[in-house]
Amino acid sequence: MGVKERRQREKTQVREKILDAALEFFAREGVEGVTMRALADAIEYSPPVIYAHFRDKDAIIRELCNRQIRGLAQAFSTFGALDPVERLRRIGYAYTDFAVEHPSHFRFLFLTEHALPDELGDDPEQNAYAFLKQTVKDGLAAGVFRAGYTDAEEIAQLCWGGAHGLVALHNIKAEASWIEWRDARTSARRLIDATLDGIVKPEAAKRAARPASRRAPVRRSSR
Amino acid sequence: MGVKERRQREKTQVREKILDAALEFFAREGVEGVTMRALADAIEYSPPVIYAHFRDKDAIIRELCNRQIRGLAQAFSTFGALDPVERLRRIGYAYTDFAVEHPSHFRFLFLTEHALPDELGDDPEQNAYAFLKQTVKDGLAAGVFRAGYTDAEEIAQLCWGGAHGLVALHNIKAEASWIEWRDARTSARRLIDATLDGIVKPEAAKRAARPASRRAPVRRSSR
DNA sequence: CAGAATGCCTAACGGCGTTAAGTATTTGAA
DNA sequence: TTCAAATACTTAACGCCGTTAGGCATTCTG
Numbered sequence: 039m040g041v042k043e044r045r046q047r048e049k050t051q052v053r054e055k056i057l058d059a060a061l062e063f064f065a066r067e068g069v070e071g072v073t074m075r076a077l078a079d080a081i082e083y084s085p086p087v088i089y090a091h092f093r094d095k096d097a098i099i100r101e102l103c104n105r106q107i108r109g110l111a112q113a114f115s116t117f118g119a120l121d122p123v124e125r126l127r128r129i130g131y132a133y134t135d136f137a138v139e140h141p142s143h144f145r146f147l148f149l150t151e152h153a154l155p156d157e158l159g160d161d162p163e164q165n166a167y168a169f170l171k172q173t174v175k176d177g178l179a180a181g182v183f184r185a186g187y188t189d190a191e192e193i194a195q196l197c198w199g200g201a202h203g204l205v206a207l208h209n210i211k212a213e214a215s216w217i218e219w220r221d222a223r224t225s226a227r228r229l230i231d232a233t234l235d236g237i238v239k240p241e242a243a244k245r246a247a248r249p250a251s252r253r254a255p256v257r258r259s260s261r
Numbered sequence: 262m263g264v265k266e267r268r269q270r271e272k273t274q275v276r277e278k279i280l281d282a283a284l285e286f287f288a289r290e291g292v293e294g295v296t297m298r299a300l301a302d303a304i305e306y307s308p309p310v311i312y313a314h315f316r317d318k319d320a321i322i323r324e325l326c327n328r329q330i331r332g333l334a335q336a337f338s339t340f341g342a343l344d345p346v347e348r349l350r351r352i353g354y355a356y357t358d359f360a361v362e363h364p365s366h367f368r369f370l371f372l373t374e375h376a377l378p379d380e381l382g383d384d385p386e387q388n389a390y391a392f393l394k395q396t397v398k399d400g401l402a403a404g405v406f407r408a409g410y411t412d413a414e415e416i417a418q419l420c421w422g423g424a425h426g427l428v429a430l431h432n433i434k435a436e437a438s439w440i441e442w443r444d445a446r447t448s449a450r451r452l453i454d455a456t457l458d459g460i461v462k463p464e465a466a467k468r469a470a471r472p473a474s475r476r477a478p479v480r481r482s483s484r
Numbered sequence: 485c486a487g488a489a490t491g492c493c494t495a496a497c498g499g500c501g502t503t504a505a506g507t508a509t510t511t512g513a514a
Numbered sequence: 515t516t517c518a519a520a521t522a523c524t525t526a527a528c529g530c531c532g533t534t535a536g537g538c539a540t541t542c543t544g
Contacts (some may be wrong), residue, residue, distance in 0.1 A: 041511075045521090074501060084524055086503075095501065149372055151433055164439045192443045195427060196452045203426025204418060210374055216387045220415045229419045232459030233452070264542070268490085297532060307493055309534075318532065 053091045055081045060098050068142045069099055069150070096153060099146055104162055106143045110136045111166040121245065122177035123238050127230060129170055130201035134226035137205035145209055148202065170194050182242035193237065200233035201226065276314045278304045283321050291365045292322055292373070319376060322369055327385055329366045333359050334389040344468065345400035346461050350453060352393055353424035357449035360428035368432055371425065393417050405465035416460065423456035424449065 059080035063071045074095060078085040092098045110132060117128045137144040146152065147163065171194040177183060178190055187193050208222040235243060282303035286294045297318060301308040315321050333355060340351045360367040369375065370386060394417045400406060401413055410416050431445040458466060 073499085075499090083522095085501090086525095087523065089502075090522085148430070149433060151436070161439075167439065189443070191441050192448055192451075195430070195440070195443060195448055196455065199427030199430055199448070199452050200423060200456065201426065202430055203424065204422030206429050207371070207418070207422055207425055210372060213374070216384075216390065217418070218414045220412070220418060225415055225418055225422070228415075229422050229456070232419065233423065233456050235459035236455030236457070237459075268542095296530090298530090308532090309494095310492065312533075313491080 049091070052081065052083070052087070056088055056091055056098065057101060061102050064099065064102055064142050064146075065140075069146055072099065100152070103143045103147050106140055107136075107147060107166065108162040111162040111169065114166055114169045117173075122173055122180055123182050123234065123242055123245070125173045126170075126177065126197055127234055129173065130197065130230035130234075131227060133198075133201045134205045134230070135223065137209060138222050138226075141209050144205070149206060149209060167194070167198070170197060177238070177242075180242070182238045182245075184237060184239050187237060196237065197233070201230050204229050272314070275304065275306070275310070279311055279314055279321065280324060284325050287322065287325055287365050287369075288363075292369055295322065323375070326366050326370050329363055330359075330370060330389065331385040334385040334392065337389055337392045340396075345396055345403055346405050346457065346465055346468070348396045349393075349400065349420055350457055352396065353420065353453035353457075354450060356421075356424045357428045357453070358446065360432060361445050361449075364432050367428070372429060372432060390417070390421070393420060400461070400465075403465070405461050405468075407460060407462050410460060419460065420456070424453050427452050 056077060059077055060072050062080075063073075063076060072095065074085045074088055077088060077098075081087075088098075092101070113132045114129055117125045117132075120128065137148075171190055174190045174193045174197065178188070178193075183193065204226045205222055208219060208225075211217060212219065279300060282300055283295050285303075286296075286299060295318065297308045297311055300311060300321075304310075311321075315324070336355045337352055340348045340355075343351065360371075394413055397413045397416045397420065401411070401416075406416065427449045428445055431442060431448075434440060435442065
C-alpha cells in the first residue's frame with residue numbers, strides 16, 4: 039500500500055511549490071511582496087491550502103531564510119582550521135557577502151524582528167553565532183586580543199556588530215540619494231579589517247595568514 | 262479679524278494632539294502600534310480628520326523622527342571645535358546613545374526603508390551625515406587616517422557603519438535568548454573605539470584629547 | 485440674510501492574514 | 515460492492531489596516 043507514500047510525496051511537492059513561489063516573490067520584493075493570495079494564485083490553489091503546509095506566513099519566510107543561512111553556517115564551519123584571527127576575518131567576510139547577495143533574506147533575518155521558531159536547538163542562525171563565539175574563545179586562549187578584551191560574549195558581539203553595520207545601512211539606505219555609496223563588499227571588508235585591527239594585538243594580526251586573494255577585487259558591483 | 266489666526270491656532274493644536282498621541286503609541290509599540298483609528302480615538306476625532314493635517318501615516322512618523330533627530334544633529338554640531346578624531350568618537354557615541362534611548366525612532370530611521378520627504382534640503386538626517394563627512398574631511402586634511410584611507414565618503418560610511426552595527430543588532434535581537442547581551446551603550450562605545458583605532462593612525466589617536474569622563478560608567482542599563 | 489467655505493462625520497473601498505463551514509473526492513474496511 | 519470515515523479543497527467571511535467619497539452641519543464672508 040503505497041498510498042500513504044504517494045500522498046506524502048504529493049504533499050511535499052505542493053510544499054515545495056509554495057516555497058518556490060514564495061522565494062521568487064521574496065527575493066524580488068521582500069517580505070511584503072509575499073502575500074498569501076498571490077502565493078495561492080501562483081501555485082494554483084486557494085489560499086487556505088497554504089495553511090495545511092505552514093502555520094502562518096512567517097513560517098514560510100523563516101523556512102526560506104533558514105535554508106539560505108544554513109549555507110552560511112556551513113561556510114563558517116569550513117574556516118575551523120584557520121588561525122583564530124583569520125577565522126574571524128573570514129566569518130565577517132562571509133557574513134557581509136551573504137548580506138549583499140541575499141538582501142531580502144538578510145533584511146528579514148537581521149533587520150527585522152520576528153518570532154523565533156519553536157525548535158531552538160538547531161537554528162542555523164544560532165549555530166552561526168555559536169561558531170563565532172567559539173572562535174573568539176579560541177582567540178582568547180591564544181591571547182590574540184588586546185588588553186581589556188576578556189569577555190568572549192562581548193567580543194563576539196563586537197565582531198558581529200562590526201561586520202553588520204555597513205551592510206545593514208547599505209541594505210536599508212541604498213536608495214538614499216544623499217549618500218554616494220561605495221561598493222558594499224569592498225567597504226564592508228575594509229571595515230572588518232579595521233575593526234579587527236582595533237581589537238586584536240598587532241602581532242597577532244601579523245601572525246595570521248593573509249593570502250593575497252583576500253584583498254582581490256570583488257566579483258560584482260554592490261547593487 | 263482674528264478669525265484666521267484663531268482657526269490657524271486651533272488647527273495647529275489639533276496637529277500637536279495628533280503628534281502627541283502618535284508619539285505615545287510609537288514609543289511604546291513602534292510604528293505598528295500607531296494606527297489611524299487608534300490615533301483618531303485618542304484625539305477624539307474621526308480618522309479622516311487626521312488627513313487634514315498629514316498626507317499619510319508615514320508623514321506623522323517622519324515628523325516624530327525628524328524632531329528627535331534634529332536634536333542629534335544639533336548635538337553633533339556642538340562637537341565642531343574638537344580634534345577631528347575626538348569629534349568622530351563623540352559623533353559615534355551620540356549616535357549610539359540615540360539608538361539606545363529612542364529605539365522606535367532609531368528603528369524607523371535606520372532599520373527600515375521609508376519614502377524620503379519631498380524637501381530634501383533641510384533633512385536633519387542628511388545634515389547629520391554631512392557633518393560626519395565634513396569631520397572626516399577635516400581629519401584627512403590633518404592627516405589622521407592610516408595609509409589607504411583617502412576617500413572621505415568611504416571613511417564616513419565606515420564610521421557610520423562601525424557605530425551602527427551593534428546598536429542595530431541590539432535593537433532588533435534584544436529578545437533573542439541565545440545572545441547574552443552586554444550593556445548596549447558600553448559595548449557600542451568599545452566598538453567605536455576599536456574601529457577608530459583601526460582607522461586612524463596611533464599617534465593621531467593619542468593626540469586626541471581623551472577626557473576621563475568618556476569611559477565613565479553609563480547612566481542606565483541597556484533596556 | 486444668502487452663499488461660500490470649512491469642519492467633521494459615517495460609510496465604504498480594497499488590501500491584508502487568517503479561519504469557519506461546507507462540498508466534493510478518495511480511502512479502507514464490512 | 516457498498517458505506518462511513520478521512521482527506522482535499524473551495525467559497526465566504528472576519529477583523530484588521532490605510533485611505534477616500536459623499537454628505538450634513540456649522541461658521542464665516544459679503
